[in-house]
Amino acid sequence: MSVSLExxxxxxxxxxxxxxxxxxxxxxxxxxxxxxxxDLYTLNETGRAIWSRLDGAKSLNQIAEELLEEFETEAETVxxxxxxxxxxxxxxxxxxxx
Amino acid sequence: xxxxxxxxxxxxxxxxxxxxxxxxxxxYEGLKGRGQIDIExxxxxxxxxxxxxxxxxxxxxxxxxxxxxxxxxxxxxRQAAEIGFLTVRFTGGEPTLRPDFAELYLFARRLGMQxxxxxxxxxxxxxxxxxxxxxxxxxxxxxxxxxxxxETYDRxxxxxxxxxxxxxxxxxxxxxxxxxxxxxxxLPFIKDEKAMFEAWATTIPAxxxxxxxxxxxxxxxxxxxxxxxxxxxxxxxTPEESVAMLAKQPNYLEEMAQYCSKYxxxxxxALFNCGAGxxxxxxxxxxxxxxxxxxxxxxxxxxxGTTLKMALEERIPAMLNARASSPEYLHRCAKCFLKGLCExxxxxxWTEYGTLDTPVEYLCEVAHAQARHLGLIGNDEYGWEVTxxxxxVARFAEAHRKQDI
Numbered sequence: 001m002s003v004s005l006e007x008x009x010x011x012x013x014x015x016x017x018x019x020x021x022x023x024x025x026x027x028x029x030x031x032x033x034x035x036x037x038x039d040l041y042t043l044n045e046t047g048r049a050i051w052s053r054l055d056g057a058k059s060l061n062q063i064a065e066e067l068l069e070e071f072e073t074e075a076e077t078v079x080x081x082x083x084x085x086x087x088x089x090x091x092x093x094x095x096x097x098x
Numbered sequence: 099x100x101x102x103x104x105x106x107x108x109x110x111x112x113x114x115x116x117x118x119x120x121x122x123x124x125x126y127e128g129l130k131g132r133g134q135i136d137i138e139x140x141x142x143x144x145x146x147x148x149x150x151x152x153x154x155x156x157x158x159x160x161x162x163x164x165x166x167x168x169x170x171x172x173x174x175x176r177q178a179a180e181i182g183f184l185t186v187r188f189t190g191g192e193p194t195l196r197p198d199f200a201e202l203y204l205f206a207r208r209l210g211m212q213x214x215x216x217x218x219x220x221x222x223x224x225x226x227x228x229x230x231x232x233x234x235x236x237x238x239x240x241x242x243x244x245x246x247x248x249e250t251y252d253r254x255x256x257x258x259x260x261x262x263x264x265x266x267x268x269x270x271x272x273x274x275x276x277x278x279x280x281x282x283x284x285l286p287f288i289k290d291e292k293a294m295f296e297a298w299a300t301t302i303p304a305x306x307x308x309x310x311x312x313x314x315x316x317x318x319x320x321x322x323x324x325x326x327x328x329x330x331x332x333x334x335x336t337p338e339e340s341v342a343m344l345a346k347q348p349n350y351l352e353e354m355a356q357y358c359s360k361y362x363x364x365x366x367x368a369l370f371n372c373g374a375g376x377x378x379x380x381x382x383x384x385x386x387x388x389x390x391x392x393x394x395x396x397x398x399x400x401x402x403g404t405t406l407k408m409a410l411e412e413r414i415p416a417m418l419n420a421r422a423s424s425p426e427y428l429h430r431c432a433k434c435f436l437k438g439l440c441e442x443x444x445x446x447x448w449t450e451y452g453t454l455d456t457p458v459e460y461l462c463e464v465a466h467a468q469a470r471h472l473g474l475i476g477n478d479e480y481g482w483e484v485t486x487x488x489x490x491v492a493r494f495a496e497a498h499r500k501q502d503i
C-alpha cells in the first residue's frame with residue numbers, strides 16, 4: 001500500500017503500545033496483525049517519536065515538520081524515513097488511515 | 099519536550115529488519131523486562147486427578163468464597179502491567195472454572211499482556227474458543243492430557259465424562275486455530291497409550307517436540323491431606339524410572355555435560371538457590387509468593403495490605419535471604435555437589451515436611467540415581483561426601499563434550 005505525506009494516520013485500536021523498561025513494545029490484540037499471533041514489535045527512540053505522533057490528528061507532512069524542528073536532519077531524509085516507517089506499520093496493520 | 103538530536107535514517111532503518119523490529123516473546127523476555135507473572139485463579143478443579151497437588155473440588159464453596167474477586171485480579175494485572183510484566187500465566191486448579199475467566203483474560207490482553215493458559219480444556223466452549231481466536235493469547239495454550247481413552251482419562255481424573263469434554267475442548271481449539279501444546283503425567287495407566295498420545299501430538303501444529311511428562315509429582319501444596327500424599331507417592335516415578343525417562347531425551351549426555359559444568363556444585367547454607375523471586379506468583383487468595391509452590395505462610399505477602407511492586411521489590415527479596423538451620427540439611431544438602439541435579443528446595447521441603455530445610459528423601463534419591471547414571475558418583479557414594487567433584491565434573495564434561503560441527 002502506498003503511503004502519502006498528505007494523509008492522516010492513526011495507531012490501530014487493535015494494538016496496545018507499552019513502555020517497558022524504557023522500550024516501546026507494540027502488542028497486537030487481535031489475530032491477523034503481523035506475521036503471527038505471538039509477534040511483538042518495537043521501535044527505537046526516533047521510531048517512537050513518529051509513533052507517538054500517529055494520533056489521527058496530524059498528516060505525515062505535519063509530523064515531518066515537527067520532526068525537522070526536533071531532529072538535526074534533512075527534510076528529504078525525514079520524509080523518506082517517515083514514509084518508509086509508516087508504510088511498514090500500515091502493511092503490518094499497526095496503523096491505519098484515519 | 100526536546101528529543102535527543104539524532105539522525106533519523108540511520109537509527110530507525112536497517113536493511114535486515116526494515117523500520118520495525120519484530121520480536122518473539124521469548125527473545126524479548128530474555129532481553130529485559132520482568133517477563134512473566136503467574137496468577138493462580140483458583141485451587142478448584144473439575145478433575146480429581148490421583149497425582150495432583152492442588153485440586154480442591156469444583157464446587158468447594160468455601161474455597162470459591164475466599165478467591166480473589168474479579169476486581170482484585172484486575173488490580174493485580176494493572177499493577178503487573180505497570181511494573182513491566184509482559185506475560186501473565188493463568189493457572190489453577192482449572193482457571194476456566196471461574197465464571198469471570200473470559201473477562202479477566204480480555205482485561206489482561208487489553209493491558210497489552212500476553213497470556214499463557216494452563217488448562218485441561220474441558221471447559222473450552224465455543225464462546226471461549228471464539229474469544230481466544232479473536233484475541234489470541236499471544237502464547238500457546240498448554241493443555242494437560244490424562245489419557246487417550248475414556249477409560250484411562252476418567253480413571254486418572256476420577257470424573258465420569260471428563261474425556262469427552264476434553265476432546266470437545268481440544269477439537270474447538272483446533273477448529274479455531276488456537277495454538278496449543280499438550281503435556282501429561284507419566285502414570286502407569288497411560289503407559290499403553292503413550293505411543294498413541296505421542297503420535298497424536300505430532301499432528302498438533304504448535305508441537306515442535308515430544309510432549310513433556312511430569313513424573314516426580316509434588317505433594318499437596320497446602321499440606322491438606324496425608325491420604326492424598328500417600329496416593330501421590332504411589333504414583334511417583336521411582337528414581338530408576340526417572341533416570342530412564344531422562345536418558346531417553348535426545349543428546350542427553352551431551353546436554354547434561356554442558357549443564358553440569360555450569361550449574362552443579364555445593365550450594366552452602368543459602369536456602370534459595372533457585373530462580374525464586376525473579377518473578378512473582380499470586381495464589382488464588384491474593385498472596386504474592388516467590389514461586390507458586392512456596393506457600394509457607396511466612397513467605398506469602400498478602401496483597402490486600404501492600405502493592406505488587408512492594409512485594410516484588412522489597413518484601414520477597416528480604417525473605418529470600420533465609421539460611422538453612424536444620425543440622426541434617428547443613429550436613430547433607432549444603433555440602434552436596436549434586437544440587438544442580440536435585441529438585442530439593444524450600445517449597446518442596448515445605449510440602450513434604452512442613453519445614454523449609456528438611457532434605458526431601460525422594461528428590462535426594464532421584465538426584466543420586468541420575469548422578470550414578472552419569473558416572474559422577476559410585477554406587478555407595480553420596481554427593482556431600484565427594485571432595486574432588488570439580489575433577490569429576492570436568493572429566494564428565496570432557497567425555498561428552500558437544501562435537502563442533
